[in-house]
Amino acid sequence: MTTLVHVSDLHFGRPAVSEQLDSLLKYIGRLKPDAVAVSGDLTQRCSIAEFRQARDYLEAIGRVAPYIVIPGNHDIRWLGAVLRNLGIVGFIGRRAHEHKYSRYRRYISEDLSPSLTIPGVVIAGLNTAHGITRGSLTRRLRDLGVIGHVRSDDLAHVRRTFEEAPPEAARVVMIHHNLMRGPISGRHGLANTDEALRAFASLGAELVLCGHDHQEAVHSVETSEAGLVISTAGTISSRRRPGHPSSFNLVRVREESLSITIYAWSEKAGDFSPAGEHLFPRRARKRP
Numbered sequence: 001m002t003t004l005v006h007v008s009d010l011h012f013g014r015p016a017v018s019e020q021l022d023s024l025l026k027y028i029g030r031l032k033p034d035a036v037a038v039s040g041d042l043t044q045r046c047s048i049a050e051f052r053q054a055r056d057y058l059e060a061i062g063r064v065a066p067y068i069v070i071p072g073n074h075d076i077r078w079l080g081a082v083l084r085n086l087g088i089v090g091f092i093g094r095r096a097h098e099h100k101y102s103r104y105r106r107y108i109s110e111d112l113s114p115s116l117t118i119p120g121v122v123i124a125g126l127n128t129a130h131g132i133t134r135g136s137l138t139r140r141l142r143d144l145g146v147i148g149h150v151r152s153d154d155l156a157h158v159r160r161t162f163e164e165a166p167p168e169a170a171r172v173v174m175i176h177h178n179l180m181r182g183p184i185s186g187r188h189g190l191a192n193t194d195e196a197l198r199a200f201a202s203l204g205a206e207l208v209l210c211g212h213d214h215q216e217a218v219h220s221v222e223t224s225e226a227g228l229v230i231s232t233a234g235t236i237s238s239r240r241r242p243g244h245p246s247s248f249n250l251v252r253v254r255e256e257s258l259s260i261t262i263y264a265w266s267e268k269a270g271d272f273s274p275a276g277e278h279l280f281p282r283r284a285r286k287r288p
């Protein structure tokens with residue numbers, strides 16, 4: 001069995017809740033997962049101080065288990081995102097692009113779409129946080145720069161990662177933006193959801209890890225014969241949805257099944273505890 005702790009939207013800065021972060025770290029120590037997957041929004045305002053706190057926290061996780069992390073929409077710098085993506089070319093465009101991810105790259109990782117292979121599982125991280133882009137322009141003003149987009153270049157990277165992985169490893173894609181409409185928010189995180197679902201399924205993915213909606217959810221979609229399970233992690237911060245506690249997801253990949261257990265925060269107990277398990281057969285396992 002391979003276990004993954006899937007967390008998202010830590011939002012270091014004002015929304016961070018130190019009791020929850022401490023408890024999560026203790027939990028990771030107790031569960032001893034094979035890896036920890038962090039699906040973006042490490043910071044609230046993309047500030048240097050927030051990135052430093054996030055980096056220290058990731059280092060603490062890294063002392064217990066290997067981790068993989070990608071940026072979220074809160075982790076990129078607005079000015080660069082706007083100038084670059086609206087087609088300002090040449091020197092300014094290049095500098096703007098560098099500016100967009102500069103803090104994430106400096107404090108967290110150079111690699112915006114990293115991958116991690118552990119026994120039984122390969123995770124391909126795919127950056128969906130591009131700011132305001134042609135591919136994710138929307139008339140909904142509050143979604144401008146918030147909504148994400150899966151780019152074909154990044155899909156090629158996922159394809160390569162999966163091609164190089166051992167055949168028996170479960171194929172997992174991690175993105176920041178939620179693939180399914182949030183039950184409370186009523187919002188999709190991605191501009192090209194259907195295209196992304198079809199692409200992930202055709203690449204042989206069994207599981208997608210995402211966040212951004214700040215509400216935990218587990219779905220199974222029949223995009224391909226093998227089906228695709230989607231783990232949406234809630235937030236570990238005060239930016240939770242009304243009536244929904246902070247939470248993280250524990251993924252267990254067994255030979256025949258894949259399960260996701262949601263661990264929800266209890267204010268009374270001051271700790272996380274299991275709050276429901278979702279179990280799926282591993283149909284994709286019969287890959288030729």
Ligand SMILES: [Fe+2]
Pocket residue numbers: 009011041072074212213214
């Ligand atoms: Fe977030």
Ligand SMILES: [Fe+2]
Pocket residue numbers: 041072073074176212213
């Ligand atoms: Fe987000």
